[in-house]
Amino acid sequence: MTFLQRFIRSLRILIASAFASVALFLILTDILDELWRFEDFLPGNDPGDIKKYVLFSKHKHQGFEVVTGVQFASSRNRTIEKQWCYVSKKGSVTASNQTLHIADVNGADLPKINTFSNEVLASFDLTPQTLNPFVKSHCRFQ
Structure with a gap:
């Protein structure tokens, strides 16, 4: 070769x-x-399963809207991952809505209430002394 x-x-x-x-x-x-x-x-991974499934609860309180969001792992796995609560008020015709994010919950923890200046709280008819009771009575944590 x-x-x-x-x-x-x-x-x-x-x-x-x-x-x-x-x-x-x-x-x-x-x-x-x-x-x-x-x-x-695979088990637990349904193709129709919605990941990061969130439910919102809204209700009115003295001219404000209180919104609680609850995030689940998925539409099939209803383990609560986190929750949050905010209060909002409508602005004037020329101003946008104002929102105050007042509390968060991670998993099964207790709510963590955010801190704000007296002026910010006053714009939502709240004070440092009334914020904690407001969260307990108006945020719909699960």
């Missing part, structure tokens, strides 16, 4: 190996893509 014949034979093997590698890569990519989609069908 001459040098040229050996070279051509080696080149054919190299090209065949390259095509085999590309084919193997495409097959593995296809398999991984199928596994990625299959993950949606």
